[in-house]
Amino acid sequence: MAAPATASAAPGDTALSAYSDQRLDWQPGDEGGPAECADIEVPLDYSRPDGKKIRIAVSRIKASEPSERQGVLLMNPGGPGGSGLTLPAMVMKENVIPDSVSRRFDLIGFDPRGVGRSAPVNCSLTGQELSLSGPAYQPETFENDVSRAPAAGPPGKPAAAYGAIDNFYSAYWSVTCADSDSWPRDPEQYRREAALDKQNNPLFASSASNTNACAFWPKATEPTTVVDNTAGALIVNNEWDSQTPLVGAIRTPGLHGAWRLG
Known part of the structure; x- marks a missing residue:
């Protein structure tokens, strides 16, 4: 997902301002190379932003031409349950990302909450x-x-x-x-x-x-997320993904007209 360099917080998010104003301590990645890693602090429960906090592991490879930088390219590992911390380094190593993109965008990877280095969840499954x-x-x-x-x-x-x-x-x-x-x-x-x-x-x-x-899984404790903002984004979806059908993706509120078929 590609997004512009700046975005404004949604109205009513003042309780979350402490999270959005964080300054990350970027450190060299474990495997060397151009990737940097950092932790982002987020609330365990967004309905209780003053409650328990967890950390999300993120990585980045900066745009190679700062003067041409347009924003970030956020890489979702999918799954759910997949680790995406090493995705930026992987796509660069495999030449998946063209130079025209890596020059203009920071490549961002992450381990979603509950996965890998991001406060891993364990349900003690047999x-x-x-x-x-x-x-x-x-x-x-x-x-x-x-x-x-x-x-x-x-x-x-x-x-x-x-x-x-x-x-x-x-x-x-x-x-x-x-x-x-x-x-x-x-x-x-x-x-x-x-x-x-x-x-x-x-x-x-x-x-x-x-x-x-x-x-037999317990019922959800949080309401369904509604996507309704004006952030500029290009979201790529596969026409033939049997687990995430295109018809459902297109019907996602707030994303009409944002799709490019892959």
Whole structure:
């Protein structure tokens, strides 16, 4: 996502001014090269900005021609649950970013909250819970898929043994399952929708619609984020991303006309 060099805070954000006015202490990256790293302090809960704070790890490679600088290129690692701290260095090493861009934009990477170096979340998932990652629907195995739900108290190896894998899935499910209050709780609804998806989308089958962790995940505690500002941005989305359909991205409030298909 590309954005101009300056942006103004939204009205009513005075409680967050202490965060937006931070001066970062940029230090050389662990792997050398042109990348610098720093920590940004943010509230754990944005509805309680005076409460507990956590740190988000960010990285940057400065625009190579300061006189031509136009702003920043923020790289979202996706996932959710992916680490993006090393993305700027990676795209430079692989020559993914053309010189015309690296001259004009600071390349910014980060580990999203809960991931890697950014106050990592750990839900102590068991081995069985980690395996609930969208298996393709099979009528003969569906009952077993449902029975593995943690609500039924499945046995399993302590999650500490899984380290980074547990962190990835904990972050993935924390975001994915809390992103909507509409995840079904009825196994029969999953059965119907998974069978229909398998019929309509034979390539990806029903991997995104079969029973998964969101069927039993706690309800979201924060309201859905509404994007409604005047910040200049170019957001690139893939037409064929089965997990993040383009139709849903286009309907995001406040982003109409901001899309470029990839």
